[in-house]
Amino acid sequence: MTAELMIGTDLAAEMVAKAAERAAAVQEKYGVQPCLATVLVGDDPASATYVRMKQNRSKKAGIASRSVVLPAETTTEELVAEIRKLSEDPEVHGILLQHPVPAQIDERAAFEAIDPGKDVDGVTMLSFAAMAFGDPGFRSATPGGIMRLLAEYDVPLEGAHAVVIGRSPILGKPAGMLLLASNATVTYAHSRTRDLPELVRTADVVIAAVGKANFVRGDWLKPGAVVVDAGYNEGNVGDVHFEEAAEVARLITPVPGGVGPMTIALLLEQTVDAAEAQLG
Template sequence: MVNEKLILDGSRVASAVKEDLKPRVDKLNESGITPCLATILVGNDPSSATYVKMKGNACERLGILSKKIELAENTTTEELLKTIQSLNEDEGVHGILLQHPVPSQIDERAAFEAIAIEKDVDGVTSLGFGQTSLGFGTYPSCTPAAILEIMDYYELPIEGKHAVVIGRSPILGKPVSMMLLNRNATVTTCHSYTENLENIVRNADIVVAAVGKPNFVKGSWIKEGAMVLDAGYNKGNIGDVDYEECLKPASAITPVPGGVGPVTISMLLRQTVEAAEKLI
């Protein structure tokens, strides 16, 4: 077990991932392949536009081509599906990312399902989720992958530990629960209907906060020596965990910002490179 308090620096982990990717991108270039991530932005949500720009900049710094597709706010599901299909068929595109949320008239799940499994580098299809759950998925959802990457980088123990995941979204809470289970943790998945949530969290060796509510997890909920992974990101750069209070009992904790976020983007880059490498 970790004896000293660890601030889990996501920027440091992300840098290590990117350093590992540089020679791999160079090798692809030598084979005449430039890894390419296509990002689809539907509508004009400013925070979605910011996320897409950040991902594009991260790609370009590493020599990954960023193909940006911007669709109007009133785009129909059918029009979006056609766009995705054309990217599925484009041999120069290795990964497809549909920025979510999409405008309300679009069937988001249908759009996710339209992404070809070999290009689902963001881990959003139900097939990808099923494969990840069964332990042989190629591209897990990027935030769950980031959480495990941080734990591995800092050599935090998972096997045999009791992990409590607060949140059950299809691209965060559910897949991270499955991935921790596959690593031999005992996992309790909690959500907005969970009774006695504080008492359940108090038994956790590993707490993953993915509930989307600022400062939701209180310091009094955290067992002495627990590891706290905050996957929340709310307005004002605030996580789902009351950082100052949870820092006191925790043995290891991710800050917000600078924790899970930077690693999530690096996982997207890694999975895009992996998709391109399959062509060699």
């Protein structure tokens, strides 16, 4: 293996430790513990595991957790009503809707029920607009975590060609906006992109967020490229064929231990940001 690993674990631990210090300061000054509310619809095992992980990390950061678990048959209207209650609750500072939600729910309507001041996962249209226009606001947790990881490893983005594979509104699209704000030249690729391997070979930075195990192969990459695997599939497998890519890339994120810890760390950091803004 020739690539250096971009490990998110240590940086994420530093971020959580700093968030814990700030959370303690908020509690000392205002007598209020920052609180993150998680909303889970249904009983998908992977989603339930993610929520538990976020709640456990919250405790380590001195952030209170409130859990709302709704049955799988919940309607859009019922979910929106629950989220609006949390949005109006002054004891809740951040709201996370675990996604994906069951098929009968309008996910976008549910996201938009989150008070923008509590959108610590960066999923509302207002948060996306802030990222697109470079305004202050919450970053989508995974793209924001990716940017922090790239900065930690001194990846030069100005003038670089970045290819983002995937165009979801909470991962691919905001990742491209944040890269653009760093003066990268950004190309979005997706399921209808023609000659995808040839396009990826032109990239200095590749963000894989397609949701298919081992989708990006080593011979798709430009030698010396920086590869960020934002995928997570069954069996702890990312969207990039790691062994092949590591023989070509200069830097690469492992799965697990790369992007995942950064996502949670940024979520907690932004929860403390939200608490400070609401209290101060």
